[in-house]
Amino acid sequence: MSTPVLETENLVKVYGKGATRFDALKGLTFEIHEGESVAIVGKSGSGKSTLMHLLALLDEPTSGVVALGGEPVTALKPKKVSQLRNESFGFVFQQFFLNPNQTVLENITLPLKIAGMGKSERNRRGMEVLEQLDMADKAKNKATNLSGGQKQRACIARALVNRPAVLFADEPTGNLDTVTSEIVEDILFGLHRDHGITLVVVTHDEDLAAKCQRRLMMQDGEIVAEEHGATGVHA
Amino acid sequence: MRSVDVARTALGNTFRSKLRTALTVVAIVIGSFTLTLTSGLGAGVNKYVDTVVAGFGGSSQMFVMSTGASDAAPTDGPAEYDPEAAASSGGMFGPGSGGGVLTDSDIESIEEIDNVSAVDPMVFVSPDYLETPDGAQYAMELDVPANALGLELEAGEAPGEDGMELSIPAEWLTIFDTEDAEQVLGETVQIGISNVTGEQTAVEAEIVGVSEEALSGIGATPMPSRELNQELNDLSMEGYEGQAQNAYTMAVVDVDDLEANEQGIKDALTEQDLLGLTVEDQIGAVQGVIDAVSWVLSGFGLIALLAASFGIVNTLLMSVQERTREIGLMKAMGMSSGKVFGLFSMEAVVIGILGSIIGVVLGLGAGILGNAWLTGDGGPLGAVAGLTLFAVDPLAIAGIIALIVFIAFLAGTLPAARAAKKDPIEALRYE
Ligand SMILES: Nc1ncnc2c1ncn2[C@@H]1O[C@H](COP(=O)(O)OP(=O)(O)O)[C@@H](O)[C@H]1O
Ligand SMILES: [Mg+2]
Numbered sequence: 001m002s003t004p005v006l007e008t009e010n011l012v013k014v015y016g017k018g019a020t021r022f023d024a025l026k027g028l029t030f031e032i033h034e035g036e037s038v039a040i041v042g043k044s045g046s047g048k049s050t051l052m053h054l055l056a057l058l059d060e061p062t063s064g065v066v067a068l069g070g071e072p073v074t075a076l077k078p079k080k081v082s083q084l085r086n087e088s089f090g091f092v093f094q095q096f097f098l099n100p101n102q103t104v105l106e107n108i109t110l111p112l113k114i115a116g117m118g119k120s121e122r123n124r125r126g127m128e129v130l131e132q133l134d135m136a137d138k139a140k141n142k143a144t145n146l147s148g149g150q151k152q153r154a155c156i157a158r159a160l161v162n163r164p165a166v167l168f169a170d171e172p173t174g175n176l177d178t179v180t181s182e183i184v185e186d187i188l189f190g191l192h193r194d195h196g197i198t199l200v201v202v203t204h205d206e207d208l209a210a211k212c213q214r215r216l217m218m219q220d221g222e223i224v225a226e227e228h229g230a231t232g233v234h235a
Numbered sequence: 236m237r238s239v240d241v242a243r244t245a246l247g248n249t250f251r252s253k254l255r256t257a258l259t260v261v262a263i264v265i266g267s268f269t270l271t272l273t274s275g276l277g278a279g280v281n282k283y284v285d286t287v288v289a290g291f292g293g294s295s296q297m298f299v300m301s302t303g304a305s306d307a308a309p310t311d312g313p314a315e316y317d318p319e320a321a322a323s324s325g326g327m328f329g330p331g332s333g334g335g336v337l338t339d340s341d342i343e344s345i346e347e348i349d350n351v352s353a354v355d356p357m358v359f360v361s362p363d364y365l366e367t368p369d370g371a372q373y374a375m376e377l378d379v380p381a382n383a384l385g386l387e388l389e390a391g392e393a394p395g396e397d398g399m400e401l402s403i404p405a406e407w408l409t410i411f412d413t414e415d416a417e418q419v420l421g422e423t424v425q426i427g428i429s430n431v432t433g434e435q436t437a438v439e440a441e442i443v444g445v446s447e448e449a450l451s452g453i454g455a456t457p458m459p460s461r462e463l464n465q466e467l468n469d470l471s472m473e474g475y476e477g478q479a480q481n482a483y484t485m486a487v488v489d490v491d492d493l494e495a496n497e498q499g500i501k502d503a504l505t506e507q508d509l510l511g512l513t514v515e516d517q518i519g520a521v522q523g524v525i526d527a528v529s530w531v532l533s534g535f536g537l538i539a540l541l542a543a544s545f546g547i548v549n550t551l552l553m554s555v556q557e558r559t560r561e562i563g564l565m566k567a568m569g570m571s572s573g574k575v576f577g578l579f580s581m582e583a584v585v586i587g588i589l590g591s592i593i594g595v596v597l598g599l600g601a602g603i604l605g606n607a608w609l610t611g612d613g614g615p616l617g618a619v620a621g622l623t624l625f626a627v628d629p630l631a632i633a634g635i636i637a638l639i640v641f642i643a644f645l646a647g648t649l650p651a652a653r654a655a656k657k658d659p660i661e662a663l664r665y666e
Contacts, residue, residue, distance in 0.1 A: 053660050058567055079571045086569020093663060097564045101251060113244075114570045116237050 003070040004031035005165055005198050006055055011064035013050050013221075024050045026221040027064065034165075037192045037199040037230075039209040042218030048202045049170055051218070055200065056089055056168050057081050069165075086115050090159030092188075094171035096151045098143040105130070105139040108158040115162060129157045133187060149180035156187055166198045167191070173208055185211060236574050245581035248554070249589070259550045260590040262543035263639060267594025268601070269536030270635045272625075275602040277529030279626035284522050286621060287385060287449055297488045297497070297511045298381075299345060299354075299504060301335040336482040341509065345488060348503045350496040356483035357381050360467040363435060365457065366425035367410055375426075377401075377467070378458040381487045385453040387621055390416035391444035394460035401426075401459045402444035416445035426463075430473040438466055448619065540639060543590070544646035547583050551650035555579065555657075562654050563662020576655040583647020584640055591639035595632055603627075 013025040024047045032038050032055075040048045053059040054066055057073055065072050068088065073081060090111075098107050109126040117125075130136045133153050138146065146154060152172065159167055169188065173181035189211055192199045201212060209215050210230070217225040236244075249256050337356060345354050357379050364372040383393040386402065394400040403419070411419045419442050427437040440463050446454035459467065488511065490496055497513060504511040555562070562575060602625035608614050610622045 056567075058660055079573070082566070082569045082571045084569075085567070091567055095663075097560055097663065099561060101247075110565070111568045113240050114236050114565060114568050114574075116240075118237070119240075 002034060004067075005034050005036075005069060006200075007031040007067045007070075008055070009065045009067075011051070011054060011066065012062045013047075013054060013059075014062040024221050025054070025061070028223055030216065030223065030226075032166075032198065032200065034198055035192075035196045036214060037189070037212040038201070039212035039215045040200065040202045040218060041204065041206075041209045041215050043204060046218040047221040048204075048218055050221075052168055052170055052200065052202045056091065056166075057085050086111060087162065088165045090162065090164035090167040092152070092155050092159045092167065092169040092172045094174040096155050096175075098146075098151055098154060100142065100144040102143060103140050104135065104143055104146070104154050104157075107143050108154055108161055110158060111162040125161055126157075129161045132160075133157050147180075148176055149183055152176060152180070152184050153187065156184070156191075160191070160197075164197075166200060168200050168202075170202045171204075172201065173203070173205055181205075181208075236570060236578075241574065241578055241581055242585075245578055245585050248558075248578075249582050249585045252554070255550055255553070256586065256589075259543070259546045259586055260593065262546045263540065263587060263590025263643070264594040264597065266536050266540035266543050267591040267635060267639050268598040269539055269594075270533055270638075271595045271598025271632065272602050273529045273532035273536060274631045274635065275598065275625045275627060276532070277525055278628040278631060279602075279606065279623040280525045281522055282626045283621060283623045284518055284525070287518065295490055295493050297490055297493070297500065297513050298485055298517075299337070299488050299509050299511045300485045301337050301341065302508045302510045336484060337486055337509070338483075339481050341507065342483065342486060344507055345486060345504070345509070348500055350491045350500060351488055352491050353489040355381065355487040355489075356481070357485050357487060358464065358468045358482070359484040360428065360459075360464060360471055362426045362428040362467055364427045366427065366437065368422065368424070371410065372427070373407075373410060376456045377464070378453065378456045379484070380459060380461045380464050381485075382453045383458055385449060386444070386458060387447045387449045387454055389445045389447050391420045391442075393444055394458055394463070395443075396461050398443075398460055399438065399440040399463045399466065400443040401440045401457050401463055402446050402454075403442055403457045404446050404448060404455055406448075406455075407457070408445065419445060426467065428467050428470050430471055430475075432474040434474070436470050436473075438463070438470065447621075449621065540642055544642050547586055547643055547646035548649055550586070551579060551583055551647055552653065554582070555650045555654045558654075559657060559662045562657045563659040566657065566659040567663060572655040575657075576651045579651035579654045580644055580647045583643045583651070586647075587640040587643025588636070590643070591636045594639075595636060599627060599632075 007030070009029050011025055011028040012023070015022045015024055028051065040051060042048050050059075054061050057066065057068070060074070065074055067073065068084060073084065076084070098104075099110075105123060105126050108129065109122040112122040112125060127136060127139060130139050133156060135150065135153055135157060138150060138154075143151070143154065152175075156172075159169075167188075172188065173184055176184060185208055188199060188201070191197045199212070201208060203209055213228065213230055215225075215227040216223050217227070342354055342356050345351060359379055360377055362375055362377060365375045366372045380394065383395075383402075386393045388402070389405050391402065394402050401424075405416060408414060408416060408419060411422065413419060422442045423439055424442065425437040426440055427435050429435050440459070443460075446458065448455040488500075490500060493513065501511045566572070566575060606623060606625035609624055610616045610619070616622055616624070
C-alpha cells in the first residue's frame, strides 16, 4: 500500500491544567490513504473537531505525531505549516465564512491570493472551479445574495480552488435543510469519486457518514469502532 | 500573498466602514493641514528674507560700525562732546545705540586686518528738504548708498556710483501728481542741506529709480548715489573749522571667504572698539523668530497627530474585533501571522496616506489662497514688496507625508499584532 496522506501516532490533546484539565483526545493512531473518504463520527463533545484541527495542522497535539505524506509536521516552523495548509488542504466549515462585501469569485479565490498567485491566473482557476460546481453564473454576485445551498457550494469551490490533497469538512451539512444537504453531499462525493479527492468529513449525521468508505466512531476522545464500506446510496 | 494584493486588500478594507474611516481620517487631516500650513508659512517668510539677503549682493560683506562709548571708562566722568558723533541715523545699517563714528585711522586699521579685501566708508547725510520742479519742498531723510543692493525697484534702476542720482519711494509719486512710476524717471529735484554754520545750499539730482518698501525698511526713504551722498556730505561739512577730519557712519568691508574668516575679523574689530555685522547677523535674528514661531505652530500640528494616532489604534482595534472570523479563515487557509500583521499595518498606512494627502492638499490650498489674498494687490500686506507668507517646499511636504504615514504605521502595530496573534480555531469556533 502507498504511503498514507495523513497518519497519526498516539495523538493526545489535553485542554486546561490541574482541576480544569480535560483530555479531549486520548491517544489515537490511524492512517488515511490517498483517495479515501473517511467520516469521523460521534456525539457532540466526543472530540471530532479537535481531531480534525490536529489533522489539518490548525492546532498542535499535546503529544503524539501527525505526519503528512510520511513526514512528521510537529517540528515544522509555523510559517512552513501555514504554507502546507495553503497548498495541501481545503476546508469546508459548518458556517460559511464568506465575505459578504466581496463577489463569489473574490471569495473563492482567497486561498490562491494567500498563496501569492497573480490576479488573472486566480480568476481563471476560480472560474474553472465554479463551472465544475455549476456556479459560474454567480461569479460576479456578492456573496450575501446567495441562497444557503449556493453559499455552501461557494465554500466547496473555495476549498477546491487550490487543488488540495485533502478536503476537510466539519459538519458541512449542519446548517442546511435536507434537500440542500443532499445536493452538497452529492457534490462532495462526486468530487471524491470523479476526481479522487481525499475526503475527511466530521459529522454526527448518520446519512452523510454512511456514504463514506470508512467511518471512525468516536466517543470521549477515543476511536471506539471503525467501519468499512460505503453503506449509503452511491448514485 | 503578494504585496500588491496586500495593498489592494488593505485599501478595500479601509473603505468597508466608510464613516469610521472618514472620522479617523479627519483627525489626521487636521494634523497634516496644520503642519503643511505652518511649514509653508515658515518657508515662505524665510524665502522672502532670503531674497532680501540676496538683494545685498552676496554674503561676502561685513558692515562695520564704531562701538564708540567704550572709550569712556566709568571713572572718566562725562565724555567730551564730539560734534562728529552727532551723525544722523536711518536705514537698516545705521549706527547702533551709543555708536560713534569711524575716523580715517579706523578705516586704515580695518584695511590692515587679514582677509579684508576692500573697505568702503559710508556717511549718512541729513538734508533739509527735497524740492520738486514746481517749487514744493518736502522734509526728507536719506538712506545710505550701501543699502542700494537691497533696494526693491518698481521702475528704473538703483542709483549708482557716479552721477547726481537718487531713487524715491513709490509713496512719493504723489508729489509729482502721478501714479505711474515710469513718469518720474528723469525728473530733476533740488536737495537742500545746511552746513555747519547753518547756511543752506541746494544741489540738483535726477530721479533714476522708484523703490518699494522692503521688509528691511530699505526703499522707504530716498536713496542717493555715492556721488550725491559725498557731495551732500561735503556741503554739510563746509565751514567746519576744527581739524578737518573725515567721519564715517560705517564702512562696508569686503571679506575673502567670509564663512571661514568671519570670527577672526570680528575679533580683530572688537579689539579696536569696532563692531562688525554680516547681513546674516542682522537678518538671522528675524529668521530665528520666524523659525521659532513656525516650530511652536508645528508643535500643535504634532499634538493633533498624536490624538489622531489614538484614533487609528481605536478604529483598527474595532476592525480587528469585528473581523475575527475573517482573520481566522485567512489563517486557516495558510496566511502567515506575518502577512496578517502586514495587512492590518497596511490599513493603518492607507489611513495615514489618505489623511496626510487630503490635509496637505487642503493646507497648500489654504496657504496659497491666503498668501494671495494677504499679500496681493489691495490685501492687508500688499504694500510690502516681494513679500511671500507661504511657500511650497516639496521636501517639507514629502517629509510631512512620510512622518504621518510613519506615525500611522506605529499606531497600526498594536491592532495588527493583535490580529496576527488570533488563533484560527478560536476565531472559527461556532456557537
Ligand atoms: N479550547 C478548548 N478548551 C477547553 N476545552 C475544549 C476546547 N476545545 C474543545 N474543548 C472540549 O473538548 C471536547 C471536544 O470538543 P470538540 O472536539 O469540539 O467536540 P465535537 O466536535 O465532537 O463536538 C469538548 O468537551 C469541548 O468542550
Ligand atoms: Mg465539532
